[in-house]
Amino acid sequence: MSDRITKLVRNNIRNVKPYSSARDEFSGEAKVFLDANENSLGSPTTKWYNRYPDPYQHKVKEAISKVKSISAEHIFLGNGSDECIDLLYRCFCEPRKDNVIICPPTYGMYEVSASINDIGLRKAPLTPEFQLDLGAIESLVDSNTKIIWICSPNNPTGNSLRYEDIAMLLNNFEGLVVVDEAYINFSRQRSLLAEIDEYPNLVILQTFSKAWGLAALRLGMAFASPEIVEWLNKIKPPYNINQATQELGLKALEETGQVNDMIREIVAMREELANVFYRMPLVQHVYPSDANFLLVKVREAATVYQYLLSKGIVVRDRSKVQLCEGCLRITIGTEAENTLLVDAMIDYMKTSVPAN
Ligand SMILES: *Cc1c(COP(=O)(O)O)cnc(C)c1O
Numbered sequence: 001m002s003d004r005i006t007k008l009v010r011n012n013i014r015n016v017k018p019y020s021s022a023r024d025e026f027s028g029e030a031k032v033f034l035d036a037n038e039n040s041l042g043s044p045t046t047k048w049y050n051r052y053p054d055p056y057q058h059k060v061k062e063a064i065s066k067v068k069s070i071s072a073e074h075i076f077l078g079n080g081s082d083e084c085i086d087l088l089y090r091c092f093c094e095p096r097k098d099n100v101i102i103c104p105p106t107y108g109m110y111e112v113s114a115s116i117n118d119i120g121l122r123k124a125p126l127t128p129e130f131q132l133d134l135g136a137i138e139s140l141v142d143s144n145t146k147i148i149w150i151c152s153p154n155n156p157t158g159n160s161l162r163y164e165d166i167a168m169l170l171n172n173f174e175g176l177v178v179v180d181e182a183y184i185n186f187s188r189q190r191s192l193l194a195e196i197d198e199y200p201n202l203v204i205l206q207t208f209s210k211a212w213g214l215a216a217l218r219l220g221m222a223f224a225s226p227e228i229v230e231w232l233n234k235i236k237p238p239y240n241i242n243q244a245t246q247e248l249g250l251k252a253l254e255e256t257g258q259v260n261d262m263i264r265e266i267v268a269m270r271e272e273l274a275n276v277f278y279r280m281p282l283v284q285h286v287y288p289s290d291a292n293f294l295l296v297k298v299r300e301a302a303t304v305y306q307y308l309l310s311k312g313i314v315v316r317d318r319s320k321v322q323l324c325e326g327c328l329r330i331t332i333g334t335e336a337e338n339t340l341l342v343d344a345m346i347d348y349m350k351t352s353v354p355a356n
Helices: 003-008 058-068 081-092 109-116 134-140 163-172 226-235 243-253 256-278 301-310 335-352
Strands: 075-078 099-102 120-123 145-151 176-180 202-207 220-223 283-286 293-298 327-331
Touching: 003 226, 058 075, 058 243, 075 081, 075 226, 081 109, 081 145, 081 176, 081 202, 081 220, 081 226, 099 109, 109 120, 134 163, 145 163, 163 176, 256 283, 256 293, 256 335, 293 301, 301 327, 301 335
Parallel strands: 099 120, 099 145, 145 176, 176 202
Antiparallel strands: 075 220, 202 220, 283 293, 293 327
């Protein structure tokens, strides 16, 4: 165990003796399992769900390891990335004492999870170009700063953050730098995954909820040093990834071809839609996107939002968010859905924008 990571872990967590499940105490081959108080007769709908799932998801991790070219001991799985975010707080941040830094506008869960865990939250807003403000971050760091949350490609702005800036933080910050790569599959920039062994303080989050098309499964990945993975394993709920999710996740991992086809299609539609928006008088700016959504600045954003709603189309109103004033965040839909959206915006312009 390196001193560096151990020093970052909360005192009480260092002394936690993890729950030892029946599957922890015996995991070999046997004929008769009478150790976990399961229902040995079966389940009402299918034979297979009466047994507790593998607490460490070995098969899923083996498959992820092959797809991502990273060894299984670098992988932690959460009930969505959201569970990984919460566990990182619980593992490393002392309530009412430690603090973390976020770079808004960004994903809301870093802040929600900090409040739930009673962890200090410091904000170093992105620059107007939506890049990291390294000076602002540096001025917020103190000896109790445990985590800097970086989201790249960033939600809701859609852009990737400069690699050199993230590397600067990784090289100079003592605590953890968590890089949330939920949208990495749609990005022109490559993942930091290949560099996981270069930086002992790097944690990368990815998810099955976006490119993999499996938001309902709740399966999130954290990639980090084996040591950080071990700490997270120590504090996670024993069976945090259910059997159905493990099975379906495993199936999806055999279909990388299909997933890559969807990614290509979504990226192509994103560029097409960006071009259409760009030519609309209603639209003031289309921000470059490395994700599966577009941030679009429009005239009268709140009114456009309501108009689209009245047509049964829901987008995300980000018009009150700092640095996103007047913006809507629009997820790329199917070809047909995108057409409905564009037609609705054209209708809006006909009814609302006086010709001049
Ligand atoms: C959608 C999203 C996630 C995904 O969270 P899950 O809990 O895995 O569904 C994570 N981070 C960001 C920035 C997101 O936008």
